[in-house]
Amino acid sequence: MEKQIKIKADTLFLPICAGKKTELMECFCEGKKVMELQVPVDIQEKNGYHIDYYARFPVKQFIGKTLILRGHMPESFLEEIRNDAVCDTAASDRTDSDRPRRPRIHFTVQTGWINDPNGLVYKDGYFHLYFQYNPCDIAWENMCWGHAVSRDLLHWTQQDTVLYPDEHGTVFSGSGVVNEHGMLGLPESALLFFYTAAGACNRWCENDNSTQRLAYSLDGGATLQKMNWELATICKENRDPKVFWHEESRAYVMVLWLEKNDFGILRSDDLRNWRMTDRLTLDQAWECPDLIRLPGADGGAEWMFWSADGYYFWGTFDGFRFQTDGIRHEAYLGKLPYAAQTYAGVSDRVISVPWLRLPNRGTLYTGAMGLPRELSVVRLDGEKYLAQSLPLEWRKNCVPVDLTEMERGERLTYQYHGGEEVIELRVCLREDAQEMALRLGKDALTYDKKSGILSVNGTDYPIGCDVRDFSFLLDDVILEVTAKYDTIIGVFELQERECIIEIERDAFEKMQMNRM
Structure with a gap:
């Protein structure tokens, strides 16, 4: 199949049916090949061509020229290719639909x-x-x-x-x-x-x-x-x-x-x-x-x-x-x-x-x-x-949280709303405390000072004995853990975006929570 499109606007929009089998699409201008892409396509087309989002391609250098797109794509795919300002808004509407389900300060692409x-x-x-x-x-x-x-x-x-x-x-x-x-x-x-x-x-x-x-x-x-x-x-x-x-x-x-x-x-x-x-x-x-x-x-x-x-x-x-x-x-x-x-x-x-x-x-x-x-x-x-x-920059932008508002018996609890806020919990173990336990919904972290083992959901990491300082930073499903004056760092994926943070208060000499 082939589509000719005269470029009038700065951006070319390709309809994407994410996760489907890909087909090779070649792009030519004035007889010269200028691009080659593997593009996933909807070959079922039972209820019209399915579009998850539009992929954006800057084509300012081709304005006034004709691009020829070729590939084993269904005709309905070629019909959905756009090069107009109206499509820019439509594409943004599509790509922003999942915005609440993403980290705030860990960079992710729109699509x-x-x-x-x-x-x-x-x-x-x-x-x-x-x-x-x-x-x-x-x-x-x-x-x-x-x-x-x-x-x-x-x-x-x-x-x-x-x-x-x-x-x-x-x-x-x-x-x-x-x-x-x-x-x-x-x-x-x-x-x-x-x-x-x-x-x-x-x-x-x-x-x-x-x-x-x-x-x-x-x-x-x-x-x-x-x-x-x-x-x-x-x-x-x-x-x-x-x-x-x-x-x-x-x-x-x-x-x-x-x-x-x-x-x-x-x-x-x-x-x-x-x-x-x-x-x-x-x-x-x-x-x-x-x-x-x-x-x-x-x-x-x-x-x-x-x-x-x-x-x-x-x-x-x-x-x-x-x-x-x-x-x-x-x-x-x-x-x-x-x-x-x-x-x-x-x-x-x-x-x-x-x-x-x-x-x-x-x-x-x-x-x-x-x-x-x-x-x-x-x-x-x-x-x-x-x-x-x-x-x-994190220290300049974060806001301290009053921990006294989160007490519940012997545990500190905090309702974390993933995707809406970023929090950091900084703790220092008491000298006589033997272990630490932190629960984040379905995820559990423990540290035993005597064995020197940090356990994350059953996987053990030897980090050394008598470590007392920890930082836990949560951003959507991402948990970054640092310890021992930032010389130990681990990054983990959480099972839940929203969870109750629970931590035993009597194990700690100091606690501080920061929020963004």
């Missing part, structure tokens, strides 16, 4: 699937969050870069999608930097984005390997333009370039996953020409690398190599090689957080955001981003630890 955070950069008062995105379904496919912005790391506004698959592959993960050194013939205010073009991940280039490519923005990150540049394949599926400026050696550094548990470190003076100066193998580490400099307690630098599962390795870095003792540390309890990346453009803070692998619960979106956390190094009893603390 579709998300995974890895990409291109995290701060510029002109805005935190930019780009991310792996499938606008056409609630499952992984069609990897694009979606975009959202925030002024406070808590409240996000989704923007137009900025990068789409092309003849080089789908758009996998990457990173962003501010062009402060005026490279590539672009102004210093430009934003630069390195990303992986994943060959073999779409039919368009099914026989190609993965390459690293570059895009830039001259309008503050709102739109990205692809450049005619590539870093040739080192290993077949090499991906996820994280780029930063290393001041001491006066060069840009790229860390790149190569294959298996191997990573490469590359250097460049001009962002065009790169040479690999180190190849390292790290125990069980895999993809989405980050090489992070943290301020040390003595005023020096502490370097840490990070991989997707939250595995990290302490070491030293001279701009060329990363030297490590090879000891693998784990940043998280559980496997929900993944592929965290740190922000560029923030000179006095190290801010990390992970993807949360939340499954779909019958909504029109899948996945969420973890709450941004500030990374720092702390020393406890002479040992070095990584701390992941709530951002300062």
Whole structure:
């Protein structure tokens, strides 16, 4: 089937029947292929074509031109494709229908699937969050870069999608930097984005390997333009370039996953020409690398190599090689957080955001981003630890709650309304207390000081003995737990969005609740 549509408005709307079998749709303009997507379609059509939502595609560059859409789609699908302002309102009505059933400060997309955070950069008062995105379904496919912005790391506004698959592959993960050194013939205010073009991940280039490519923005990150540049394949599926400026050696550094548990470190003076100066193998580490400099307690630098599962390795870095003792540390309890990346453009803070692998619960979106956390190094009893603390913006926005209003006998109780508020419960165990018990509806958490075991719904996590300080942050179905001066963090999915929080009062020396 084929549909010709003359573009008159900025946005093309595709009707999405989420979760159905996908069909390949190709888009051509003036004889050239400009897009390829796998789109789920309703093949039953018993009561008219079923539309869960409209996927939005910016097409301003095609205004006045005719797009030709081809694929094995029913004619009724093609008839529902829109390119008019009236449809914009209709699409918004559809996508907002499930808004109450989502977190408030953990970013989720209006509709579709998300995974890895990409291109995290701060510029002109805005935190930019780009991310792996499938606008056409609630499952992984069609990897694009979606975009959202925030002024406070808590409240996000989704923007137009900025990068789409092309003849080089789908758009996998990457990173962003501010062009402060005026490279590539672009102004210093430009934003630069390195990303992986994943060959073999779409039919368009099914026989190609993965390459690293570059895009830039001259309008503050709102739109990205692809450049005619590539870093040739080192290993077949090499991906996820994280780029930063290393001041001491006066060069840009790229860390790149190569294959298996191997990573490469590359250097460049001009962002065009790169040479690999180190190849390292790290125990069980895999993809989405980050090489992070943290301020040390003595005023020096502490370097840490990070991989997707939250595995990290302490070491030293001279701009060329990363030297490590090879000891693998784990940043998280559980496997929900993944592929965290740190922000560029923030000179006095190290801010990390992970993807949360939340499954779909019958909504029109899948996945969420973890709450941004500030990374720092702390020393406890002479040992070095990584701390992941709530951002300062949380403290500025939260409102203390009077706990005396929630007493009920020996327990503190609080009715939590998921999707309507975010709360944090901070507690400190009494020195003589042996255990803690917290119930959140169907979910139960216990901690035994003697064994050092934190148990979440029957799964045990050894966090060490005599831990006394805890923070529990609830946002819809997401529970973030931190302890031991923020050096222990776990993120979990709750079974209920609304629940009664129950906690025994006599086990605690201090309690404080904050609400947003």
